[in-house]
Structure formats: C-alpha cells, structure tokens
Amino acid sequence: xxxxxxxxxxxxxxxxxxxxxxxxxxxxxxxxxxxxxxxxxxxxxxxxxxxxxxxxxxxxxxxxxxxxxxxxxxxxxxxxxxxxxxxxxxxxxxxxxxxxxxxxxxxxxxxxxxxxxxxxxxxxxxxxxxxxxxxxxxxxxxxxxxxxxxxxxxxxxxxxxxxxxxxxxxxxxxxxxxxxxxxxxxxxxxxxxxxxxxxxxxxxxxxxxxxxxxxxxxxxxxxxxxxxxxxxxxxxxxxxxxxxxxxxxxxxxxxxxxxxxxxxxxxxxxxxxxxxxxxxxxxxxxxxxxxxxxxxxxxxxxxxxxxxxxxxxxxxxxxxxxxxxxx
Amino acid sequence: xxxxxxxxxxxxxxxxxxxxxxxxxxxxxxxxxxxxxxxxxxxxxxxxxxxxxxxxxxxxxxxxxxxxxxxxxxxxxxxxxxxxxxxxxxxxxxxxxxxxxxxxxxxxxxxxxxxxxxxxxxxxxxxxxxxxxxxxxxxxxxxxxxxxxxxxxxxxxxxxxxxxxxxxxxxxxxxxxxxxxxxxxxxxxxxxxxxxxxxxxxxxxxxxxxxxxxxxxxxxxxxxxxxxxxxxxxxxxxxxxxxxxxxxxxxxxxxxxxxxxxxxxxxxxxxxxxxxxxxxxxxxxxxxxxxxxxxxxxxxxxxxxxxxxxxxxxxxxxxxxxxxxxx
Numbered sequence: 001x002x003x004x005x006x007x008x009x010x011x012x013x014x015x016x017x018x019x020x021x022x023x024x025x026x027x028x029x030x031x032x033x034x035x036x037x038x039x040x041x042x043x044x045x046x047x048x049x050x051x052x053x054x055x056x057x058x059x060x061x062x063x064x065x066x067x068x069x070x071x072x073x074x075x076x077x078x079x080x081x082x083x084x085x086x087x088x089x090x091x092x093x094x095x096x097x098x099x100x101x102x103x104x105x106x107x108x109x110x111x112x113x114x115x116x117x118x119x120x121x122x123x124x125x126x127x128x129x130x131x132x133x134x135x136x137x138x139x140x141x142x143x144x145x146x147x148x149x150x151x152x153x154x155x156x157x158x159x160x161x162x163x164x165x166x167x168x169x170x171x172x173x174x175x176x177x178x179x180x181x182x183x184x185x186x187x188x189x190x191x192x193x194x195x196x197x198x199x200x201x202x203x204x205x206x207x208x209x210x211x212x213x214x215x216x217x218x219x220x221x222x223x224x225x226x227x228x229x230x231x232x233x234x235x236x237x238x239x240x241x242x243x244x245x246x247x248x249x250x251x252x253x254x255x256x257x258x259x260x261x262x263x264x265x266x267x268x269x270x271x272x273x274x275x276x277x278x279x280x281x282x283x284x285x286x287x288x289x290x291x292x293x294x295x296x297x298x299x300x301x302x303x304x305x306x307x308x309x310x311x312x313x314x315x316x317x318x319x320x321x322x323x324x325x326x327x
Numbered sequence: 328x329x330x331x332x333x334x335x336x337x338x339x340x341x342x343x344x345x346x347x348x349x350x351x352x353x354x355x356x357x358x359x360x361x362x363x364x365x366x367x368x369x370x371x372x373x374x375x376x377x378x379x380x381x382x383x384x385x386x387x388x389x390x391x392x393x394x395x396x397x398x399x400x401x402x403x404x405x406x407x408x409x410x411x412x413x414x415x416x417x418x419x420x421x422x423x424x425x426x427x428x429x430x431x432x433x434x435x436x437x438x439x440x441x442x443x444x445x446x447x448x449x450x451x452x453x454x455x456x457x458x459x460x461x462x463x464x465x466x467x468x469x470x471x472x473x474x475x476x477x478x479x480x481x482x483x484x485x486x487x488x489x490x491x492x493x494x495x496x497x498x499x500x501x502x503x504x505x506x507x508x509x510x511x512x513x514x515x516x517x518x519x520x521x522x523x524x525x526x527x528x529x530x531x532x533x534x535x536x537x538x539x540x541x542x543x544x545x546x547x548x549x550x551x552x553x554x555x556x557x558x559x560x561x562x563x564x565x566x567x568x569x570x571x572x573x574x575x576x577x578x579x580x581x582x583x584x585x586x587x588x589x590x591x592x593x594x595x596x597x598x599x600x601x602x603x604x605x606x607x608x609x610x611x612x613x614x615x616x617x618x619x620x621x622x623x624x625x626x627x628x629x630x631x632x633x634x635x636x637x638x639x640x641x642x643x644x645x646x647x648x649x650x651x652x653x654x
Contacts, residue, residue, distance in 0.1 A: 052437050052438070052441050053437070053440060053441040053444055054437070079416075082412070083410050083412040083430060085409070085410040085412070085429075085430035085431045086413065086430045086431065086433050086434050086437075087434075088431070088434075089406075089430070089431035089432075089433075089434035089435070090434040090437070090438060092434075092459060092460070093434055093435065093438050093455075093456055093459050093460075094438075094455060094459050095434065095437075095438040095441075102412075103410060103412035103413045103416070103430040103433075104412045104413065104415070104416035105416075106413050106416075106430075106433070107413050107414075107415075107416035107417035107419075107420055107422065108416070108420065110379050110380070110381070110413075110417070110422075110437075111379070111417060111420050111421075111422040113380060114379050114380040114422075117380055128420075128421060129420055132419060132420050132421050133419070133420075
C-alpha cells in the first residue's frame with residue numbers, strides 16, 4: 001500500500017453502510033477522496049461478542065483501525081505493529097485463546113467494556129475513540145442496543161464469531177437470525193445522517209449481505225430511513241466472478257442454494273437500490289439486475305484502487321441523481 | 328539474584344501470612360527451604376481493586392509471581408520480561424493509565440475477572456493459576472469476600488491503591504478501615520491449614536502491619552484460628568533500624584505518632600505471638616518486646632538471604648515449641 005496523501009477533493013456528505021474488511025476498504029477510499037468530516041460510516045454490530053468478558057466489536061474496530069491507518073493488512077483484523085504477550089500469558093494460565101486479541105487491540109476492548117459498564121453508549125465511546133485516533137469521519141454503530149447474529153447451521157445455531165473464527169466457517173449454513181434486532185433502536189444520530197437533504201450518496205459497501213448488511217436492515221427504522229432518503233442508494237457487489245473477494249459470502253450462498261452472482265446481490269437489496277456497481281469482469285451481467293448498473297474495478301488491492309472505486313461510485317451517484325431529476 | 332536450586336530439606340508444614348513485596352521475599356525463602364507442598368501462604372486481599380473494570384489482587388499477584396520466579400525484581404510489582412503495548416494504546420484512547428498493567432500481567436487480571444463473573448471463587452481461581460505456573464505451595468486469599476482497605480488521611484478517605492500508587496503515599500495517614508471485613512468469611516480452607524496438628528510454624532512475614540496484616544486479622548475467625556493453633560506463631564519485623572525495608576510502614580507510624588521500632592511491631596501483634604524476629608542491628612531491643620526474641624539478618628537482598636532467614640525462623644519456632652513442651 002502506498003502512502004500518498006488523501007486527495008479530499010470530493011464535496012458533499014456521504015453515508016456508507018459497512019461490515020468488516022471488504023466494506024472497510026471502500027470506506028477508506030471514500031474517506032480519502034472526500035473532504036474531511038463529510039463521511040458517515042454506519043457499521044454492523046451484529047457480530048459483536050464478549051470473549052473473556054470483554055466487549056469486542058469486530059466490524060467497528062476493523063473500520064476504525066482502517067480509517068486510522070493502523071489496521072493489520074496481513075490478518076484483516078486487529079492492529080498493525082501488534083504484540084502478543086497477553087495471549088501468551090493467558091494460554092499459560094489456561095484461558096481461552098481461540099479469539100486472538102493483540103496487546104494494543106486489547107486496549108480498545110478493555111476501555112470500551114469499562115465505559116459501557118459505566119453507562120456510556122457505544123456511540124459515544126466510538127466517537128471518542130475515532131477522535132482520539134485522528135479520524136475525521138463519523139463512525140456510527142448501527143445501534144446502541146445489543147444485536148447478535150446467530151448462524152443456523154448443520155451443527156445447530158452458532159454465535160457468529162464461533163462460526164466465523166472458531167469453526168472457520170466450516171459448518172454449512174441454513175439461515176441467519178439477528179437476536180435482539182426486533183427491539184433494537186437505530187443509532188440515535190443515524191436518522192439525521194440519512195435524512196440530510198444535502199446527502200450526495202448512500203453507499204452499501206461490498207460487505208457480506210447476510211451477516212454484515214442484513215443485521216443493519218433488521219433494526220426497525222434503518223430500512224425505512226434509507227428508503228425515505230432523497231440521496232441515491234448504491235450497492236457495490238461483494239461477489240466478483242462468482243466468488244466473494246473476502247469471507248464466506250459465496251460459500252453461504254451456495255449452501256443456501258443460491259448461485260453467487262452480482263445479480264443475486266442486486267436482487268437482495270432491490271427494494272432499496274437506485275444503482276448497483278459490479279466488477280468489470282461481470283460486465284456481461286449488466287441488464288440482469290433490475291436497477292441501473294455500473295461496471296467498475298471493484299477488487300481493491302492498493303490504496304489507489306480504493307480511491308478509484310470511491311470516485312466511480314460517487315460519479316455514478318451523481319449521474320443517477322441527475323437522471324432522477326430529469327425524469 | 329543467584330539461580331541456585333532450592334534445597335527443600337526442611338520438613339513439616341508451615342503457614343505464612345503475607346502482604347506484598349517484603350512478605351513475599353520471606354515466603355519465597357520458606358518455599359525454597361521447605362519440601363514441596365509444605366507451605367501455605369495466606370495473602371492479604373484488602374488492597375484488591377478494579378482498575379479499568381478488572382479485578383486486580385496486587386498482593387496475591389506479587390506472591391504468585393515471586394514464587395513462580397516471574398516477578399519483576401526492579402519494580403517490586405508486575406512480571407519480568409514484560410511488554411507495555413496495552414498501556415500505550417490505552418493512553419492513546421484516553422483511558423486511565425496511572426495504575427500500570429503490563430501486557431502479560433493483564434492476562435492474570437482479565438482471566439480472573441472473567442472467572443469471578445462466571446461464579447468461580449478467588450480461592451479456586453488462584454489455585455488454578457498457581458498450579459499452571461508450577462507453584463507447589465498453596466496460595467490462599469484471606470477471604471473470597473471483598474474487603475477493601477481505606478486509608479484515612481488529611482485528604483479524606485482514600486481507597487488503598489489510590490493512596491499507594493496514584494498519590495505515592497504522600498498524604499499523612501490518620502487511620503485505616505477495612506470495608507467489608509466485618510462480614511467477610513475467612514478463606515474456606517484457611518481454618519484447616521492453621522488447625523493442622525502437625526503444623527511446624529505460623530510465620531507473620533515482614534509485611535506492613537497496618538495495611539497488609541491487619542486486614543487479615545480483621546476478618547472474623549482468622550485471629551481466633553491463629554490464637555487457637557498449637558503451632559508457634561512468629562512475626563518477623565518489617566522495621567529495621569527505625570525504617571521500613573520497603574513501603575510506607577515507617578512513614579505511617581510516624582504520622583500516627585508512633586516511633587517506628589521493632590518493639591512497637593511486636594507489641595502490635597502481642598496477643599498472637601510466641602516469638603519475634605528482629606534484625607541484628609536492632610539486637611539491643613531484645614528484652615523490650617514482651618515475647619521471646621531472636622536477632623537475625625532480616626534484610627533479604629539475595630535469594631540466599633531469603634533462605635537463611637527462612638531457616639532461622641523455622642529453627643526459632645522449633646526452639647519455642649520445645650521450650651513450650653518443657654514448661
């Protein structure tokens with residue numbers, strides 16, 4: 001990854017919906033091409049859990065570390081320049097070590113847990129963390145109320161991280177459930193961010209539809225707020241050439257009897273979408289999804305790739321808005 | 328510190344009462360000269376507290392790390408071969424860092440906190456930790472119930488660690504209180520350890536009388552169990568030449584209008600003592616305390632010093648027992 005400076009030349013406010021690694025890449029692209037304080041990222045908290053009694057928010061942390069430039073590029077989770085003394089000592093004491101927590105990463109979880117116990121909201125804690133890490137974008141957990149993704153599988157119901165990390169996504173999935181979603185309230189500032197009349201675009205990042213984006217849409221009020229927004233809503237396909245760029249999305253689709261294609265993803269979000277971005281290698285599928293499509297290079301390897309895709313998505317949103325106004 | 332092998336030639340069971348650093352030195356000496364599994368150390372938990380929401384037991388950890396050979400010899404607290412990534416990251420997030428927790432040390436606190444929350448007792452957790460660290464002595468927290476030492480001072484009442492670490496013992500003390508002691512139950516196996524008819528000696532280690540030993544004696548049943556024991560009870564003076572070898576004991580005495588002498592310490596424990604060990608430089612005070620006294624080299628610099636003092640204390644106990652039987 002090169003270290004060229006962010007351009008920040010793009011204007012307007014943008015909202016992104018985001019899960020972990022894949023989504024965070026585009027969130028970083030948007031963050032870098034937009035002027036400071038213009039980006040709001042709404043992040044899935046359905047895979048939050050409490051290993052060792054600590055409140056870990058994997059997606060929130062991945063996005064936060066990514067935007068702060070301290071994400072570990074090799075692992076796809078945790079922090080760069082990490083040490084592992086804690087885990088070594090924990091193993092010697094007989095503690096559970098299947099969920100790896102680095103020494104620096106641990107500070108996030110310990111301090112978050114302490115502040116939650118003291119009555120602070122996840123939103124307030126996240127906002128302080130991102131400010132202290134020098135991030136000039138808003139990071140909003142989808143809700144301050146607990147929502148826990150359960151993966152139904154051949155091995156029975158599994159808490160998400162148990163399925164994802166401990167079992168390395170091995171069990172065949174049969175469905176998903178978002179415990180607590182029905183009574184969860186959306187993040188308290190989410191509605192205002194989405195209803196912003198100056199909003200340039202809402203971007204559903206290339207995250208797992210089942211376990212990164214659906215938990216957000218399951219919180220009553222979030223779908224409705226998105227649906228009511230005047231800004232164009234664009235999803236970027238996490239499926240490229242029949243495979244997921246990162247994570248188990250394609251494997252899940254296959255297990256659920258779905259052929260993993262961008263068209264299926266577009267159909268999945270259909271009720272919300274104004275436009276859909278798929279990879280250039282899937283350009284032959286343009287026309288099949290029931291919304292305007294745009295082909296773009298969606299496999300983000302370099303920092304420049306992230307920025308190129310971010311600009312493409314914003315240009316596409318602008319065209320959709322003009323088209324909409326002309327109609 | 329040399330690394331010569333423990334001799335382990337001494338027979339019989341021994342119980343030691345112990346606070347932090349000073350007491351842990353003699354506990355280590357006893358541990359090394361006694362055959363394996365012969366030593367039981369009852370440890371003060373009055374200075375336990377919950378920084379960052381984690382249950383820290385400073386004295387228990389000092390004794391555990393000392394007996395396991397992993398105590399930090401420079402600081403007098405924490406572990407050797409430590410790293411500090413967690414604290415650095417915590418500071419960057421705006422967390423409280425006045426109580427320094429190393430990355431390896433943190434594993435003890437996180438796992439203890441998790442297990443306490445799961446309903447395990449401090450005794451059971453401590454026993455598993457010491458076994459996993461290869462310690463063949465029993466470590467008994469004085470109680471599984473919370474007791475919290477409060478230091479009354481010119482600045483008002485202060486939680487012990489606030490006084491000790493954050494304020495570096497600066498405020499003048501006016502008294503002490505052991506919150507929770509009145510309703511705390513002694514460690515569940517403490518009574519059997521002390522009532523053991525084969526017990527060779529009970530040793531009150533050279534710890535702070537006010538804040539290391541008195542909290543133990545304040546738990547109903549502990550004084551009574553000690554008083555009823557057939558074994559000789561010997562205290563080792565933490566005051567040498569009018570000064571405390573370690574910590575604020577002498578400063579506290581002066582602030583409370585007491586001249587810091589071994590004689591005062593012996594008087595403080597008088598109701599329990601069968602014998603008292605003071606340093607050779609205080610040998611002129613022999614005869615002033617109202618119990619049999621023994622002069623010995625009590626300033627333990629090397630590992631050999633710890634073992635020499637441990638043997639002296641055991642010999643003294645044996646002489647007191649024979650004298651008692653002859654009388």
